[in-house]
Amino acid sequence: MESDLFTDIDGDVYVSPRYLASTTGTGDPALTPLLDLGWDLQHDDLGNVYVTAPDRRVRLGYLPEGEDDGLWRINAYKDPFGPPTWGACFNDSAPEEVVAAFTTALATAYEQGQDAYLARPVSGTDEHDPFLAIVPLLKQGWEIDRLRSGVFEVQAPDGLAGMECTTGDLDPETELTTRDARWQLWAGKSIVRPAWYATASTDTPVALLTAVTQCVSDPAPLPRWRQDTLSYFKDMARLTPILPSQLSAPTPLDVQRAATSRRPTALPASSVPRWSTTSRPALPGPRR
Template sequence: MNDPASAVDGDVYVFPRYLAGSTYTGDPALEPLLALGWDLTHDDLGNVYVTAPDRKIRLGYLPEGDDDRLWRINAYEDHFGPPAWGVSFNDQSPTEFVTAFTTALASAYQEGPERYLARPDPASPELDAFQAIVPLINRGWKMPRPRQGVMELQTPDGMAGLEFATGRLDPERELTTLEARWYMRGGPKTSGWYATASTNTPTVLLTAITESVSDPAPLPRWKDQMLRGLRERAQLIPVTPLPPPVPTPLDVRRTASRRAPALTTRSVPRWSTTTTPSAALPSRSSGPRR
């Protein structure tokens, strides 16, 4: 029989999942797009590029990029125009969050441009934004003290949060800086992750991220590969339960001393003036007396 634990890529489960950190591999997040036949290329530095067949969506996995943004995904209405929207994840982002996004992106791409280029309703962009944060609210994220121009939610432990900037933003800065419409983060500052999304990112794609980030299910990790700041703050549960400790001679003596005395029975002879029905009677002679 196969051991279920042997199929888990890790020796601990990490809870909450926004403290799991990266798996340091991009394959699971690339797979939903490659399964659709998207083109895969790479440069001599080790950066990987995935492009949709219509050239309207481009993904970069950039371990040798100019900053710590490991993942950059842009979509275009015009091949030669600026991106219609852009999403990024830094190098400490749990790969499962990126995979949730690329899975939703693959599904939206199959439905067509009206899905993967869907803009928020210009009449009520905040209403569309609310749809993306509903998973966070339903799972206990709270709004801290209001700040001018920002709608913010945080986890009860303060170790993860989301910021939605209101008002007008510079489209170019949204794609090249952290001054984007959407900013999510998790973990301590020294070992944390973040993700950004620009104004026109489709709500269905944003919701895929918030659903994954707030999912209560833990994530598997190899404990020794986790950053110290995450190990100290997360709850780690062994994938394979530890065996009970072997008792020491002292434990055995202590257990014996606490053991209740065994109950025993003894036969006690009793005298009786009556004979029980089962007692053997002497045989009576059938011959005449003399």
């Protein structure tokens, strides 16, 4: 049964905390920072979009018709014909603002050169220490919880979001193809059954990780159409009605309608994480 908070509010709303906002279903905000730099855009006949940097060393896939729920996949390469140097993935329920924070930081790093977008994290350095990425979370009251040897998590005060880091050696291929990556950000009731998640492999530049944690921990709410939020975060998020004077066009409902008209199929409501024999159990739900 819905709480009065959800029952009494309809239309456009502000969602707080913002990590409970879910997605509006449009990829434009996250693609724009890269396309503005002149990156090449291609698409297939299924509606999947592929964006490639001019030097062919960074590739992004927006994959609504992919094999699993990894909607956004971003990989970088020292050798354009070799294996990825680092990779990040956002699933199909991740707020596009979080993905846009990552691609905006990536665009900035790309303009600075390979020393920025291929910068390997190094513990103990002033600029590239990977643990600098959790500082924005700690500043907003998130707390560190050591789960087991080699794994710790920074969790939001309400327990509905967290960022997990695994120390020690990890298999590069496993990091790129499962949720068992160096970093995993999640929101929902638990990391085992997240409503949305994002992963980043070992050598993902610190500046890109930090851009994501700054976005996720920002106390400002996000605008959404109420119905988009209800199906994912029922009874979790705090909703505040948006007055017409508070928003410039388009409204969240306008965005939702436009996105629905463009995409070939609706995204599934259930999360279907990537998994292998060594990762957490996959959630039940249809594969695309």
